[in-house]
Amino acid sequence: MAFIKIDGLRKVYDGGFEALKGVDLEIEEGEILALLGPNGAGKTTLISTICGMTTPTAGSVTVGGHDIIRDWRAARSLIGLVPQEINIEPFTEVRRAVAFSRGLFGLKRNDAHVDDVLRRLSLTDKADSKIMQLSGGMKRRVLIAKALAHEPRVLFLDEPTAGVDVELRKSMWETVAELKKQGVTIILTTHYIEEAEAIADRIAVINKGEILLVERKDALMKRLGRKRLVVELQHKADALPDSLVRDGLALSEDGLSITYDYDTQAERTGITRLLQDLSGAGLTLRDLQTRQSSLEDIFVGLVAEQEQEGAA
Amino acid sequence: MNLLGVKAIYMAEMSRFFRTVLQSFVSPVISTSLYFVVFGSAIGSRIDQVEGVSYGAFIVPGLIMLTVMTQGLANASFGIYFPKFTGTIYEHLSAPVNFLEMVLGYVGAAATKALFIGLIILATATFFVEVQIQHPLAMLAFLILTCTSFALFGFIIGIWAQNFEQLQLIPLLIVTPLVFLGGSFYSVSMLPPFWQTVTHFNPVLYLISGFRWSFYGLADVPVAMSLAAIALFTAICLAVIWWIFRTGWRLRD
Structure with a gap:
């Protein structure tokens, strides 16, 4: 059974903009799903809705069998979220910030786990540094560490490598692969096709609030290749x-x-x-x-096809 | 109820308070001392007594109220506005924490800080003037209620504010004048009759009056009215908070 089940999810913002137009999507436990789409496709809205920051207009989402509205506490306890922007309090120390996230999720203090998370993200040396002293890449790692502090079963990474240099991007991919090995289900949004190509098991293409395609990456490459x-x-x-x-x-x-x-x-x-x-x-x-032909060619083809249909 | 989540917010807020110890503790002590020097010694020496209490001692409850109101308000409004400003609010919104638990954490911490500062000022005052507290339990009750209600009010302002200017607007333009005109430094009976009537429309008057009564048994308005006023103010703040909780106003899309 799917670990995350999204059913007819719609989001219409107050201004009337329809960011999600009835999204259906199932995500299996332990997989890496890349949500691929151009800017403004609805990737972040989809993630925000699953994580509880945006209220859906219609449809339903269950995480681990828990409805995100009716059973929100249980659903959210399973989710870790790494936002797109580096939103992080600058004046706190790394370890304290990670421990705070754990407490916020209602878990008892566990220094061993926090230390373990910091080690997995190569942050042990920086544990007592103030966050404002860290580089951009390190701050991103802290965001991931915060998201892992409460031992989530599923991790959302919203554009984890946007504006990140090549080297750091590669190391971020290694981190993601490592997390998958540890059994974490990962959903990442990206508009870098090579990122999806490099690490995803399955790829969902979203554009204008609609899922255009969901398929295993290798099958997709083969089928459309x-x-x-x-x-x-x-x-x-x-x-x-x-x-x-x-x-x-x-x-x-x-x-x-x-x-x-x-x-x-x-x-x-x-x-x-x-x-x-x-x-x-x-x-x-x-x-x-x-x-x-690369995933990029496939992706550009799909999006162009939708544009043409829209125009016709 | 996610009590550990409440504790996490409360402790994080308190640690911010202790991290900025100079701004948090030392500055209220210094400004209070200045008030005592200016109002207590320089001006007070010409005022003699107010209803049998030396002027320096008379202003102590008003000064404490002035400080806890502004501090409770500022701490709570900044406390919740800051994560909105930096974007870290995403974490609260995606955690298994509901709005009322956030209120408990933020308002609890802001009220604790204000209470702390109030007590420090009280202690500082004893170095300058002779303070007597006739009704210590009532004094504590008034103090705690005021800290809490103004922290609630501050929290609402912090949720409402969309920039730093708005964050400062209500405290500077409304609260500070009301507190100064609410009898912090004088008895309402010292005013001409017309202004006495006007002052009775100032809600802060009731809070300061009740608090001063707990010190010296002197009140501008009956104590029951003071209690009713603070209960009403707290109830209004709670109602607004409940409404925000129901609607997700300014927090969730």
Whole structure:
């Protein structure tokens, strides 16, 4: 059974803006789900609603079987939230801030657990430092530590690596992978496709308050994955010989390479035929390479499709 | 009821208080001492006595009230406004803590601080003048009720305020004048009849009068009215807080 079950969730803000238009989504225990969408797609509203900061207009959400409205205390006890902005009191020490979060969630003081969380996030050295003395990346870690202080079963990371340098982003991914190993269910929002590609088990694409797609990452890449074959020529070709003209094939402007887009899932990819025809046309090949289309291409395609439907 | 959550908020607020010990303790002691020097010695030496009590001693209850009202208000309003300002309020809103538990934590801490400062001022006053307390239990009750009700009021202001200017607006433009004009430094009977009537519309008068009665048995208005006034003020604040709790006003979308 799904650990988080979202059913027909709608949110209309006071001004009339509909941020969520009936979202249905199920999240399994122990998985990493990446919620992918452009700015203003409804990612943060969705997270805020599940976590109790925004009141839903309609629909329901259960976390671990507890309804977030009727059984809010039990539901919220299971959730840790790492917000998008670095919202953190600057004058407190790291350990105190983490211990505060634990108390706020109604748990007894447990120094061993707090120390353990700090260790897992490489914050042990900074435990007694004031938060304002820390770097931006460290502050983000403190936010994660605070969210883990009450031993949540599910962790929401809202844009965990927005505005973070490459190195820190990589280390944040390692942290997330480590948390997954420890059995924490993780939902992260991002608009960095490479982030979803790197760490997620499943990907949900959201745009304009609607979930466009939810699928396992590898299946998604495979299903929608198109490949491109690039053939570099030894000598410049002025035009494509008639024998080569077919769908998906194009000659580059400089006449030194030919690209061929094909579907890896199709019964025939047409590659054997193409290579034969190239040889038949007397073209000498210099090099060959193929490239899998990235999640980004898929994502851009999906969003563009929705825009077109909206316009039609 | 999430009592550990209440405790976490209360302790965090109290630790902020102790972290800024200079601002929290020393400054009220210094300003009170200044009041005693200016009003008690310089001006007071020309006023002689008010209804049988030396002027310096007469102003002690008013001074304590002036301070606990402004401190209770400022501490509670800042206490809840600060997490709104820094954005850390997300943590309270996503925790298994309801609004009334937040009120207990923030208002409890603000009232405790105000009470603490009130008692420090009382202790400081004994160095300057001879203070007598005829009804110590009533004195404590008035003091605690005032600290609590003004902390509640401050909490409401902190929830309402959307910037630092609004946070200061009500304390500066309404509360401070009312406290000064509510008989902190004089007996209402010293005013001309017209102003006496006007003063009776000032709610703070009833609080100061009741509190002063617990010291010297002197009151501008009957003690029962003072009690009724503070009960009414507390009830209004609680009603507003209840309404905020029901609607999530200025907290939840």
